[in-house]
Amino acid sequence: MIPFLIYVAIFVVAFFVVKAIAQRRAISDYGSLKTVTFGDESAVTPNRAASFISILTIFVLWGMFTGSSLLPGFLHAPGPFEGTGTFEYTAQAGDDRDTATVTVLVHPIDTRADAPEVDPGQGWAKNDSVAIGMWRSGLLRVDRNDELGRGEGAILIEINGEKVAPRDSVDVGWGTVTITDKGTPNIQPSKGWQMEPIWLPSPEAVVVRIGEIASDGFRGSTLWEHLGYSLFRVVVGFFFGALVGIPLGYAMGLSNWFRGWFDPIVEFMRPVPPLALIPLVIIWAGIGETGKIILLFLAALWIMAIAARSGVSGVKISKVHAAYSLGASKTQIMRYVIVPNSLPEIFTGARVAMGVCWGTVVAAELVAAEKGAGMMIMVASKFQNTDIVIMGIILIGIIGFSIDLLMRWAERLLVPWKGKG
Amino acid sequence: MSGLSIQGISMRFDLPDGGAVQALKDVSLDLKAGELMSVLGPSGCGKTTLLNIVAGFLAPTDGKMILNGHEIDGPDAERGMVFQQGALFEWMSVRENVGFGPSMKGMPKRDKAEIVDHLLDVVGLQDFKEKAVYELSGGMQQRVALARCLANDPDVILMDEPLGALDALTREKMQSLVLKLWKETGKTIILITHSVEEALLLGERLLVMAPRPGRIHKEYRLPFAEMGVDADLREVKKHPEFAQRREEILGMIWDMEEEIMGRTEAAT
Numbered sequence: 001m002i003p004f005l006i007y008v009a010i011f012v013v014a015f016f017v018v019k020a021i022a023q024r025r026a027i028s029d030y031g032s033l034k035t036v037t038f039g040d041e042s043a044v045t046p047n048r049a050a051s052f053i054s055i056l057t058i059f060v061l062w063g064m065f066t067g068s069s070l071l072p073g074f075l076h077a078p079g080p081f082e083g084t085g086t087f088e089y090t091a092q093a094g095d096d097r098d099t100a101t102v103t104v105l106v107h108p109i110d111t112r113a114d115a116p117e118v119d120p121g122q123g124w125a126k127n128d129s130v131a132i133g134m135w136r137s138g139l140l141r142v143d144r145n146d147e148l149g150r151g152e153g154a155i156l157i158e159i160n161g162e163k164v165a166p167r168d169s170v171d172v173g174w175g176t177v178t179i180t181d182k183g184t185p186n187i188q189p190s191k192g193w194q195m196e197p198i199w200l201p202s203p204e205a206v207v208v209r210i211g212e213i214a215s216d217g218f219r220g221s222t223l224w225e226h227l228g229y230s231l232f233r234v235v236v237g238f239f240f241g242a243l244v245g246i247p248l249g250y251a252m253g254l255s256n257w258f259r260g261w262f263d264p265i266v267e268f269m270r271p272v273p274p275l276a277l278i279p280l281v282i283i284w285a286g287i288g289e290t291g292k293i294i295l296l297f298l299a300a301l302w303i304m305a306i307a308a309r310s311g312v313s314g315v316k317i318s319k320v321h322a323a324y325s326l327g328a329s330k331t332q333i334m335r336y337v338i339v340p341n342s343l344p345e346i347f348t349g350a351r352v353a354m355g356v357c358w359g360t361v362v363a364a365e366l367v368a369a370e371k372g373a374g375m376m377i378m379v380a381s382k383f384q385n386t387d388i389v390i391m392g393i394i395l396i397g398i399i400g401f402s403i404d405l406l407m408r409w410a411e412r413l414l415v416p417w418k419g420k421g
Numbered sequence: 422m423s424g425l426s427i428q429g430i431s432m433r434f435d436l437p438d439g440g441a442v443q444a445l446k447d448v449s450l451d452l453k454a455g456e457l458m459s460v461l462g463p464s465g466c467g468k469t470t471l472l473n474i475v476a477g478f479l480a481p482t483d484g485k486m487i488l489n490g491h492e493i494d495g496p497d498a499e500r501g502m503v504f505q506q507g508a509l510f511e512w513m514s515v516r517e518n519v520g521f522g523p524s525m526k527g528m529p530k531r532d533k534a535e536i537v538d539h540l541l542d543v544v545g546l547q548d549f550k551e552k553a554v555y556e557l558s559g560g561m562q563q564r565v566a567l568a569r570c571l572a573n574d575p576d577v578i579l580m581d582e583p584l585g586a587l588d589a590l591t592r593e594k595m596q597s598l599v600l601k602l603w604k605e606t607g608k609t610i611i612l613i614t615h616s617v618e619e620a621l622l623l624g625e626r627l628l629v630m631a632p633r634p635g636r637i638h639k640e641y642r643l644p645f646a647e648m649g650v651d652a653d654l655r656e657v658k659k660h661p662e663f664a665q666r667r668e669e670i671l672g673m674i675w676d677m678e679e680e681i682m683g684r685t686e687a688a689t
Binding site for chain 2: 316318319321322323324325326327328329332336337340341343415416417420
């Protein structure tokens with residue numbers, strides 16, 4: 001909740017700050033002179049400053065709540081208590097009361113620490129000490145070393161001079177002490193607002209982990225092998241899907257018989273999510289490369305067939321007529337009119353298909369695989385290696401985005417006439 | 422025998438609800454080689470259907486067409502077509518569009534380049550040779566379409582409202598260009614239009630068609646096309662006979678439209 005509120009606050013503050021700065025050096029291009037912008041879609045362009053701040057904010061928030069060393073300390077959210085804290089307890093046996101001190105050493109969880117040595121002190125209640133990891137809590141039988149323990153009828157009645165009964169909690173400044181039903185104090189040092197690395201590692205931990213995995217590998221394969229295998233499956237599956245799907249789509253766009261024959265199949269298979277095919281593909285082809293490639297082939301096939309079909313259907317009849325009356329044969333019409341006319345649609349389909357294939361391959365690897373990006377994060381999650389999981393998600397995102405950029409670039413280069421017909 | 426002979430063309434097609442539409446009924450006409458004929462009529466009179474039949478895109482239910490002594494069956498390079506809009510190949514440059522017909526015939530590159538260059542000069546697009554067609558204005562695109570059609574050296578040129586989508590000024594320039602090309606190339610041209618003025622200007626012969634069933638209503642022989650080849654078209658329009666013909670034909674089409682409306686109202 002707190003991180004979300006901070007996020008909203010940054011959003012609002014950044015909006016006004018950027019607006020104020022932009023106003024000071026206003027440019028008067030055509031768009032900025034429009035008075036009607038609300039509802040005019042063409043007047044809405046992404047504000048690059050907002051994009052920059054948005055990305056920065058995510059990393060800053062991430063750093064703040066993980067105590068990242070990349071951020072100056074004053075930006076950190078309050079961390080968990082670390083160091084030594086004390087509280088006093090008072091026990092009563094009959095009418096006999098005595099007070100002793102408990103010393104708690106709160107240490108980083110990745111180091112081992114022993115309970116500090118303390119002087120037992122005066123009276124029958126002796127001083128205690130315990131070591132507790134950050135974000136952890138611990139029960140401490142304070143009466144165990146006392147001369148009058150639980151067996152002798154001693155009960156704990158006060159913490160830091162405050163009367164307590166079982167289930168009461170007392171704030172001791174650096175944490176809380178709760179009395180259990182049996183009268184044992186449960187010591188919970190303050191957790192602060194920062195996330196424990198096991199839930200969310202800091203950005204630099206993820207970066208370090210990328211370096212480690214890149215050089216040492218993960219589960220017998222290097223990082224590049226994992227990502228490369230995923231990409232390889234996508235490329236091969238998509239290639240075969242396009243190889244079969246595009247001619248199939250053309251046939252469906254050009255012949256009644258093909259359209260009639262394949263329409264029910266394509267229309268049925270198209271809404272079936274490729275993920276739903278994973279179990280069947282595993283039964284039929286196993287979890288090896290063949291199964292993965294068959295799955296991605298099926299994911300790409302229908303998308304490409306439908307794209308090619310609508311590319312053919314989308315050809316303006318006047319273009320075909322014009323080509324015929326210019327003396328073109330059927331083959332020439334195919335080669336010079338129908339194929340180039342359908343290319344923009346096919347590229348759009350290819351972009352969608354690549355995106356779907358990338359998602360499907362990761363999901364398929366989550367289920368079962370020996371190598372691959374999905375397998376990497378799945379295995380890591382089983383060992384609570386959150387940094388590897390986050391690293392994997394980031395890399396999967398970057399690769400998916402790069403595939404899309406690459407396809408868009410190829411589209412601009414190869415079909416510049418898109419949408420100009 | 423040269424020229425185009427249309428003999429008793431009828432076109433009738435069934436509707437899904439069991440009814441039938443008589444789009445054309447017994448249309449006959451003869452065009453001598455080199456004649457320029459405009460076709461005018463209210464919407465639904467079957468003029469585009471007639472053009473599509475002559476082009477070979479549709480088969481008539483009755484009748485036949487003879488061009489230069491052989492019967493027409495299907496589209497062919499001997500009958501070129503210019504469409505209203507959007508029939509250019511946007512994946513090809515202006516030069517490739519104009520050279521499309523010769524390419525399909527497998528003409529040697531040098532001969533093709535010569536034809537293309539000549540025609541681009543004629544339509545005044547030499548400077549736009551390597552441009553993509555979608556970078557051109559509407560008027561320029563129609564000039565490319567004309568050049569593309571001429572590059573194939575067809576016997577008959579069929580124009581389906583080729584200037585319909587252009588603005589008034591561009592349209593006037595294009596009308597002059599059509600007349601100039603007609604005179605220079607001596608092609609037989611059939612031009613469909615919605616505009617009475619255009620039909621008068623661009624028709625040695627003007628065919629007025631009537632709807633339901635589509636048929637020839639009246640035919641005129643007009644001097645304006647011949648006059649317009651050398652003169653400013655605005656001067657031609659000032660001719661007293663021009664105004665008289667325009668009123669006459671407008672009145673005729675107006676009456677037909679009213680009759681259609683009346684019939685539709687009576688039916689409902």
